[in-house]
Amino acid sequence: MPLFHLKAEIEGISPKIIRDVIVDSNISFYKLHHILQILFGWTNSHLYYFDVDEELIGNEDSDGSYLPANKTKLKSLLYKGKSFEYLYDFGDNWIHKIKVVKVFPADKLGSPICVGGERNSPPEDIGGVPGYEDLLMALKDKENPNFKELLEYHGNFDPEHFDMDYISKQFYTFDKTVRQMKRFEAK
Numbered sequence: 001m002p003l004f005h006l007k008a009e010i011e012g013i014s015p016k017i018i019r020d021v022i023v024d025s026n027i028s029f030y031k032l033h034h035i036l037q038i039l040f041g042w043t044n045s046h047l048y049y050f051d052v053d054e055e056l057i058g059n060e061d062s063d064g065s066y067l068p069a070n071k072t073k074l075k076s077l078l079y080k081g082k083s084f085e086y087l088y089d090f091g092d093n094w095i096h097k098i099k100v101v102k103v104f105p106a107d108k109l110g111s112p113i114c115v116g117g118e119r120n121s122p123p124e125d126i127g128g129v130p131g132y133e134d135l136l137m138a139l140k141d142k143e144n145p146n147f148k149e150l151l152e153y154h155g156n157f158d159p160e161h162f163d164m165d166y167i168s169k170q171f172y173t174f175d176k177t178v179r180q181m182k183r184f185e186a187k
Helices: 029-039 128-140 147-154 164-172 174-182
Strands: 001-009 016-024 048-052 055-058 084-089 094-104 111-120
Touching: 001 029, 001 055, 016 029, 016 164, 029 048, 029 094, 029 164, 111 164, 128 147, 164 174
Parallel strands: none
Antiparallel strands: 001 016, 001 094, 016 111, 048 055, 048 084, 084 094
């Protein structure tokens, strides 16, 4: 099975927050969801869907409007140069633009491989892009009335920090990490 080099970027944020990952093309979109959760530091506590040419892929729903993420393989809808979206958290509305940058011939990949990235992901439940922008402004201005509260809630959040080693360790134990994430999965 070929391998896909995917580049994912959170829409609406500048400077860009980007992740590069190599995945097996034979995985399901459900597994890709978990890979993206690790890449962006999300907690798997909200609903999601993928949009590939207006074909929605996500958790099975009552009206059958989504293709089931656990049964739909990347290789069935994706190819080199193909772009698609991943929406995580229907409240914060984190839209990730994803592109298949490269296709590599290979037999199999044991676990995903993070090959690059830029900047830290926004904290979970921050209020989407506007809330994230408020956080960045408050953290720059100690006189901001929200500074102390945000610092207490988000700790020493560094928007420029990107820890590829940490992500790599999560992928090294990918199956265990996914099992742990399933406990928090939104239903």
